[in-house]
Amino acid sequence: xxxxxxxxxVFKKQAKEVESIYTVLHRIPVFxxxxxxxxxxxxxxxxxxxxxxxxxxxxxxxxxxGMYIIEEGRVNITLGKExxxxxxxxxxxxxxxxxxxxxxxRTATVTAAVPSKILGFFQxxxxxxxxxxxxxxxxxLYRIAQMVSERLRFSTIENQQLKAKLNQLEAQLEAKKGx
Amino acid sequence: MELTIxxxxxxxxxxxxxxxxxxxxxxxxxxxxxxxxxxxxxYILDPVASYLExxxxxxxxxxxxxxxCFFIIVGLAFWFLSPVFFSEINNLQTEIGDGGNTDxxxxxxxxxxxxxxxxxxxxxxxxxxxxxxFANLAEQLFAIAANLLSTLTxxxxxxxxxxxxxxxxxxxxxxxxxxxPNRYFEMALNVLHKIDNQLGGYLRGQFTxxxxxxxxxxxxxxxxxxxxxxxxxxxxGLANLIPxxxxxxGAIPALLVTIIDGGGTTELLYxxxxxxxxxxxxxxxxQPMVMSRSVNLHPLIIVFAVLIGGQxxxxxxxxxxxxxxxxxxxxxSELINGIRKFNLV
Numbered sequence: 001x002x003x004x005x006x007x008x009x010v011f012k013k014q015a016k017e018v019e020s021i022y023t024v025l026h027r028i029p030v031f032x033x034x035x036x037x038x039x040x041x042x043x044x045x046x047x048x049x050x051x052x053x054x055x056x057x058x059x060x061x062x063x064x065x066g067m068y069i070i071e072e073g074r075v076n077i078t079l080g081k082e083x084x085x086x087x088x089x090x091x092x093x094x095x096x097x098x099x100x101x102x103x104x105x106r107t108a109t110v111t112a113a114v115p116s117k118i119l120g121f122f123q124x125x126x127x128x129x130x131x132x133x134x135x136x137x138x139x140x141l142y143r144i145a146q147m148v149s150e151r152l153r154f155s156t157i158e159n160q161q162l163k164a165k166l167n168q169l170e171a172q173l174e175a176k177k178g179x
Numbered sequence: 180m181e182l183t184i185x186x187x188x189x190x191x192x193x194x195x196x197x198x199x200x201x202x203x204x205x206x207x208x209x210x211x212x213x214x215x216x217x218x219x220x221x222y223i224l225d226p227v228a229s230y231l232e233x234x235x236x237x238x239x240x241x242x243x244x245x246x247x248c249f250f251i252i253v254g255l256a257f258w259f260l261s262p263v264f265f266s267e268i269n270n271l272q273t274e275i276g277d278g279g280n281t282d283x284x285x286x287x288x289x290x291x292x293x294x295x296x297x298x299x300x301x302x303x304x305x306x307x308x309x310x311x312x313f314a315n316l317a318e319q320l321f322a323i324a325a326n327l328l329s330t331l332t333x334x335x336x337x338x339x340x341x342x343x344x345x346x347x348x349x350x351x352x353x354x355x356x357x358x359x360p361n362r363y364f365e366m367a368l369n370v371l372h373k374i375d376n377q378l379g380g381y382l383r384g385q386f387t388x389x390x391x392x393x394x395x396x397x398x399x400x401x402x403x404x405x406x407x408x409x410x411x412x413x414x415x416g417l418a419n420l421i422p423x424x425x426x427x428x429g430a431i432p433a434l435l436v437t438i439i440d441g442g443g444t445t446e447l448l449y450x451x452x453x454x455x456x457x458x459x460x461x462x463x464x465x466q467p468m469v470m471s472r473s474v475n476l477h478p479l480i481i482v483f484a485v486l487i488g489g490q491x492x493x494x495x496x497x498x499x500x501x502x503x504x505x506x507x508x509x510x511x512s513e514l515i516n517g518i519r520k521f522n523l524v
Contacts, residue, residue: 044350045353047353047356047357047364047368048357049361049364051361055361057361058365059522061522062365062520062521062522063369063520063521065365065368065369065372066365066368120364120365122365122368122369122372123372124368124369124371124372124375127372128229128349131229131233132229132232132233132238133232133233134233
């Protein structure tokens, strides 16, 4: 019947749309531990914004207030006045998650490369969640803490490697001077 | 600076907008009062709803539970206190209406003559002044209960508005933010969060303090056997919302009633001591607990805010002037901070 097909299509379209948002959210490490019901609650909290091509999401030096998830589209991450391209992120990727914990200035500028649909999750949303749903807030905080510790570990390793290299170069310099 | 036609036109449009906004505020003052009161109540109750939500209830259930508890408490208070309260208001009105205040004036005049001999009471013309004052006071008192916000408005619209503001406040805030352009959205979110952080403690503190001071004053005046102890005590609590002036304004009606009832210096001293103790408890115990004075308003701002509140919204406006000034101060300073930080100008 025609009506059935019509309604069937409407529901199928909606279900597909909803599913895609949840799939996107579930891929984000910050929300990885959440079940479908909790993801639905997160979806209600998120701010959906639409950006035109070339529109700036945030600029280097702005206070960081939260993270962004690309639901659809592509963004360029650039550095400095010369706009040195650091990375290009697209569907399902995210950035700015550390700003959920501290209000330190943004380290790069993010610009929409094409018309994009972006989801924003901010410090105030996280604090609200910790107040109204501590269990979910804890899951998210734990994930952020894990990511931060992972980055710290990498930084430490990198730091050690750089130090070793520096020592090596210093030794080489000393040896050259000795000759 | 060159005064071009464009600038002049912009100035005219700007002035027109300010005038229009002022006219709108004045015309819609009743609705604005209802909205401010509802928003304040919803804002004060918000942490309770959040607490219940954290215990696993939905926002809707949490709001319904808060409302049930609120109605039970208000119902019980009404059941026990309303006979005393309304009979006191009635007595006050009848006595003022009957011109019974000539006796009171005589009592006050004899008190002044007895204790402050150098003042010539005939020159004071207390009778006329008091008549005017009481007429205004009665008018204002009843304006709160009957004229300004009709009982129906208060009983139906305020709870209705509070219910939806409490239940849907968060989604309303989200919808408001969704209308903002991308350029201002992060800043707005950040500024709203900061305002909430600062104002939450301040407003909840102010009203908790007013409630406790009101209850303490009612108890103290009841112990001292002062007539109209509920009305005066509750007024003292509300007056406590106004720093500096409030505590004094709260004590004056009690002193006046005692003088009128022929009370001597000892009774007046007891009342002053009682109010001093209530203020001491407020300053030493309550204020550090609720941090309600955290939004530091300049005394001059307080005085003008109270005057402006009184001019536009009567006694209720005077009482709500200081919290409103606090809201405006925090909002404007955070907005300026946000605009600076996000380099929007």
